[in-house]
Amino acid sequence: MPDSSPARYNKGMTVFRCSRCGTAITPEPARLAAVPDVSEDDRDRDRKTRRAPSTVPQGHYAIDPEPWGAPYVAQDDQEEPRPAQSRGGLVCHEEVFVISAGTRRTVLVHPDDAAGLQPLPQGANSTGCCGPMGDEGLNRACPCGAPVATLAADCFGP
Numbered sequence: 001m002p003d004s005s006p007a008r009y010n011k012g013m014t015v016f017r018c019s020r021c022g023t024a025i026t027p028e029p030a031r032l033a034a035v036p037d038v039s040e041d042d043r044d045r046d047r048k049t050r051r052a053p054s055t056v057p058q059g060h061y062a063i064d065p066e067p068w069g070a071p072y073v074a075q076d077d078q079e080e081p082r083p084a085q086s087r088g089g090l091v092c093h094e095e096v097f098v099i100s101a102g103t104r105r106t107v108l109v110h111p112d113d114a115a116g117l118q119p120l121p122q123g124a125n126s127t128g129c130c131g132p133m134g135d136e137g138l139n140r141a142c143p144c145g146a147p148v149a150t151l152a153a154d155c156f157g158p
Helices: none
Strands: 060-064 072-074 091-093 096-100 106-109 147-149
Touching: none
Parallel strands: none
Antiparallel strands: 060 106, 072 096, 091 096
């Protein structure tokens, strides 16, 4: 969340902080006008981690106008389903393809810009093939323990 407290106000500066303890989660990233597109050609998987590349370049953030995450609702077209959310894959719950009806205007940052965040205990909400899919909700916590972010880094999407 942007820090807007009068004591820390500095025109043009954006720092995302934990809402519980106030710890800075990111440095001062620059805002992008839109979420960058990721073409199939740009999706050269990291051969070491097998995770997909980040959608947002390091040192930047973007606001995603599309819904992300739970709750999910059944898609109208089950014959030709769409990805469940922007930059995501197909999601099937109880043999029905679903689409996100979750929060809009989420903040996207490069994972290395939030390097102090840790996985939730027992890997909660972090299922995926080569990394967390990101479709199960918050899966990263501030050092104080508050769940604050969702890492979507599986090999199936950016």
